[in-house]
Amino acid sequence: MKKMLALIAWTCCLVCMGCTSSNEEKETEVVLETSAGEIRVKLYNDTPGHRDNFVRNVEEGMYTGVLFHRVIRNFMIQTGDPATRPEGYPVKTTEEGDTIVERIPAEIVWPKHFHRRGVLAAARDGDEENPERKSNKFQFYIVTGRTCLDNDMDAFEQGREQRDVELLFQKKQLANKQKLDELRAARDTYGVSNLLEKLLDEAQYEISENPPITYPDDLRRTYRIRGGAPWLDNEYTVFGEVVEGMKVVETIQKVKTAGQDVPVQEIRINKAYVVK
Numbered sequence: 001m002k003k004m005l006a007l008i009a010w011t012c013c014l015v016c017m018g019c020t021s022s023n024e025e026k027e028t029e030v031v032l033e034t035s036a037g038e039i040r041v042k043l044y045n046d047t048p049g050h051r052d053n054f055v056r057n058v059e060e061g062m063y064t065g066v067l068f069h070r071v072i073r074n075f076m077i078q079t080g081d082p083a084t085r086p087e088g089y090p091v092k093t094t095e096e097g098d099t100i101v102e103r104i105p106a107e108i109v110w111p112k113h114f115h116r117r118g119v120l121a122a123a124r125d126g127d128e129e130n131p132e133r134k135s136n137k138f139q140f141y142i143v144t145g146r147t148c149l150d151n152d153m154d155a156f157e158q159g160r161e162q163r164d165v166e167l168l169f170q171k172k173q174l175a176n177k178q179k180l181d182e183l184r185a186a187r188d189t190y191g192v193s194n195l196l197e198k199l200l201d202e203a204q205y206e207i208s209e210n211p212p213i214t215y216p217d218d219l220r221r222t223y224r225i226r227g228g229a230p231w232l233d234n235e236y237t238v239f240g241e242v243v244e245g246m247k248v249v250e251t252i253q254k255v256k257t258a259g260q261d262v263p264v265q266e267i268r269i270n271k272a273y274v275v276k
Contacts, residue, residue, distance in 0.1 A: 027042045028042065030272060036252050039245035054140070063269045065084075066269050068267045069263075071257055101136060106132060115143050116143070117246075118249070144253045148227065150224070156215075165204050
């Protein structure tokens with residue numbers, strides 16, 4: 001009987017181990033062979049749209065020859081723009097010849113994935129033209145960042161809240177445009193002032209009830225020790241991280257740049273491939 005119980009226990013153990021391994025899907029890794037050295041990244045499984053899009057771009061040779069076209073020291077290095085390939089790449093254009101920006105849905109998994117040093121994230125257009133914060137289909141950046149103390153983090157939280165209050169206040173003014181126009185036409189400055197004050201109070205209250213971002217203690221500690229770019233948190237999709245080659249990333253971020261943060265020295269991705 002004891003042997004039978006032991007056998008059952010061992011069998012259950014094997015079953016559990018099998019379940020664990022099947023549920024923990026292996027993360028895809030990609031090597032970027034740049035003119036400054038190799039960078040190896042892994043792609044997160046909980047951002048599958050970005051993972052699959054990135055792998056597809058790599059396998060189609062999309063990143064072969066692209067420049068690191070934007071570099072900001074103590075912030076990030078950016079690449080992936082098809083227009084920077086020497087031999088060109090078939091991209092969609094308007095009748096005037098302007099490149100059409102292709103986007104994929106955002107997959108912002110915050111605070112699990114945040115802008116600590118070494119993460120891979122998708123570039124995107126600003127909120128005004130891209131309110132859903134969709135990612136650019138091709139362009140991505142790697143964070144170098146800087147260390148941030150608690151007072152920095154507090155300032156980022158407050159700044160984000162003030163920005164959102166202003167944006168909501170503007171929306172409320174647009175929603176009440178007819179009433180405001182009527183009051184102004186009647187030269188009722190008191191009525192205009194009262195209505196604007198009421199709308200601002202509403203905006204401040206609504207945002208305070210649901211603040212845009214607050215940084216947990218573990219994130220604050222990481223930013224104090226390792227650094228990063230916390231001002232981008234919860235606004236851009238983080239979908240991977242560097243596992244080898246941060247020294248290469250650091251080398252690239254230190255190159256001299258000209259206008260619009262364009263490196264004077266050309267640094268390209270010579271080849272990118274998925275690790276099998």
